[in-house]
Amino acid sequence: MGKIRFFFFTLLLVSCKIPAGSNPLDPSSPLSLGLFMLGGDSVVQMEFSSNRVQPGGVLYVSTNHDFTTKANGLKLPIANPGLDPISQVIPRSKFLYEIRMSPSVTTGKFTLNLKDYYLNEALLVNPESFEFEIDSTPPMLQLKTGNSIDISELQSGFLDVEANEEIVWDGNLSQVSLSGNAKNTLVVSDIIVSQRNIRLLFAGNPNANGGILTISFNGVKDKAFNTQGTIAVPVKVFAFKSGPNMNIARRSCVGMELDDGRKIVLGGRAKSGVLINGNGTLSSTEYYNSITKEFTFAPDMIYRRQEFAIVKLLDGRLLVSGGYGGKVGNPSNGSLNSTEIFDPISNTWTEGPFLTTPRQLHKMTVLPNGDVLVVGGLTPFSPFQSISMVELIHVTTDPFSMSVETIGNLADSRGKQSQVVSVIAGKVVITGGERSDVTGPNPSDYYARSIDSIEIYDISTKTLSTSSARVIKRFNHFTHALSNGEVLILGGISSRFDDNQPILRAQIYNPTTDTIRDHKNLLFGREWGSSFMFSYGKDQIIIAGGLEYRTVNGSTFDSILDTESWSESDNRFYLTGRSLNARWDGCEIKYSATGGGMILGGRIGSILANTEEYSFE
Numbered sequence: 001m002g003k004i005r006f007f008f009f010t011l012l013l014v015s016c017k018i019p020a021g022s023n024p025l026d027p028s029s030p031l032s033l034g035l036f037m038l039g040g041d042s043v044v045q046m047e048f049s050s051n052r053v054q055p056g057g058v059l060y061v062s063t064n065h066d067f068t069t070k071a072n073g074l075k076l077p078i079a080n081p082g083l084d085p086i087s088q089v090i091p092r093s094k095f096l097y098e099i100r101m102s103p104s105v106t107t108g109k110f111t112l113n114l115k116d117y118y119l120n121e122a123l124l125v126n127p128e129s130f131e132f133e134i135d136s137t138p139p140m141l142q143l144k145t146g147n148s149i150d151i152s153e154l155q156s157g158f159l160d161v162e163a164n165e166e167i168v169w170d171g172n173l174s175q176v177s178l179s180g181n182a183k184n185t186l187v188v189s190d191i192i193v194s195q196r197n198i199r200l201l202f203a204g205n206p207n208a209n210g211g212i213l214t215i216s217f218n219g220v221k222d223k224a225f226n227t228q229g230t231i232a233v234p235v236k237v238f239a240f241k242s243g244p245n246m247n248i249a250r251r252s253c254v255g256m257e258l259d260d261g262r263k264i265v266l267g268g269r270a271k272s273g274v275l276i277n278g279n280g281t282l283s284s285t286e287y288y289n290s291i292t293k294e295f296t297f298a299p300d301m302i303y304r305r306q307e308f309a310i311v312k313l314l315d316g317r318l319l320v321s322g323g324y325g326g327k328v329g330n331p332s333n334g335s336l337n338s339t340e341i342f343d344p345i346s347n348t349w350t351e352g353p354f355l356t357t358p359r360q361l362h363k364m365t366v367l368p369n370g371d372v373l374v375v376g377g378l379t380p381f382s383p384f385q386s387i388s389m390v391e392l393i394h395v396t397t398d399p400f401s402m403s404v405e406t407i408g409n410l411a412d413s414r415g416k417q418s419q420v421v422s423v424i425a426g427k428v429v430i431t432g433g434e435r436s437d438v439t440g441p442n443p444s445d446y447y448a449r450s451i452d453s454i455e456i457y458d459i460s461t462k463t464l465s466t467s468s469a470r471v472i473k474r475f476n477h478f479t480h481a482l483s484n485g486e487v488l489i490l491g492g493i494s495s496r497f498d499d500n501q502p503i504l505r506a507q508i509y510n511p512t513t514d515t516i517r518d519h520k521n522l523l524f525g526r527e528w529g530s531s532f533m534f535s536y537g538k539d540q541i542i543i544a545g546g547l548e549y550r551t552v553n554g555s556t557f558d559s560i561l562d563t564e565s566w567s568e569s570d571n572r573f574y575l576t577g578r579s580l581n582a583r584w585d586g587c588e589i590k591y592s593a594t595g596g597g598m599i600l601g602g603r604i605g606s607i608l609a610n611t612e613e614y615s616f617e
Contacts, residue, residue, distance in 0.1 A: 056103030079113035249609035252306040255589035259316035263288040278331040318342040378415035382443035388413035424485030425511035428457040469516035476527035
């Protein structure tokens, strides 16, 4: 009889291939089946209801073996010495057992050492060990892409709320309620629940203002049956809202929020045929009152300017430089090297020092010590010439005592570049731009092209250097300093000629390691647009407006209505909503306290006076 059993077992092992990595203790495995045919005990299979359980909670085990016939019943030995979270094992049937946990053990991971114990009982068991966790923490919910939603022109859509662990929830509409001053903004129409995600399908009110919305979820539990009772998720609701018209339609202007909360728009170009102070280039400035929603005239600048640069100094004054225009009273236009300072307390403009080189379409950056770095730009008339000289304005409380220092020359002259200070690295990062070289005496004798170089200004040593990293060739693009010291580079275009293409690929430059890496793609490759930061925890960037060149030869373009966002935590771009006007070449005012801002003027065919706000004010 023994020979027959040996022959049958050998034949079985030969005919049944055991896959690599398979569990030999699985009751359905060839080895287990062979042991059973040899007359050995079958493998005991155990299945636990969860690997997470709350203190004093209940866990269930189902098995194919009847332990009620054993004197000690079902034993679940704990591998962790000195810790025993199991207070009682109760048989509910021959093959189902209830495990009650001790309420005094509130945290920790515990392993059931099943193999050794059941080998002593002459039994094989699957699994050989089982790890579970005592979980006293209820689940948490948060909005998946920050804590905001854009409702601009929204008719319907969805909102994803993400859990930090697997949840157990019925997902009934009665279990969701909305509160806050934006509670009428959204109407939840349906709910889709998955293991870690709740998707709210909703209808939106496109005329609703932004505000604060709280979404409350009732009865959300985790697998250990922990619950907070009601989980409230705060949401900031943002929207593009139509703002009042400026007193003067303008493009190529600049804007700034003052420390006292007032907003101001400055200069630019008026509509064709409109002459102010004898010229279409404007010295005019206007205040915007976000409470009364009105524009009122502010003091004129000393110079008419368009395509100029502005910064807010550390003491709250405004400094403007360069541009295209002339002094009020002189009707002719040219490239400017003048600066002027606006004092919001005295409400006056005062001339500052003159730059060494006239320039427009340049950039200025305020350094940590209060001085201002002036970089790049173009000359105003064909043949266009890009500028390489870098200058430093030494700022004092008295504009008449301010001075200008020449730092040196860029390796690649450029205008329409982007630059940002990385405080962590102690550097100003200058990326891309348009280089234009004069090739002869005639207006068309110049060669313009986008460049890929990155140049660095070291704040402590006051020196310029060229990075070994290269950006994708682009100009009229955006840069944002990230919280870790890196720089996000996005948008822009590659050329003004028939080979022009929009730049979809974003990049991230690390000024500490002098390395650059490709990042996600924008949904729209845009220039002459606007971007805003929102300080609601994830440093989300909103990108709106601008132009995208979409044809094969790059000779035509479309202005863009759609907006998109980027979250530093999620590291991706996603469609946000729509602005009210597909405008470009306008100006923007960034709201520093609340995030968001205002887009003003610009062009959609003709020059605009209208404005729109993107905020929850």
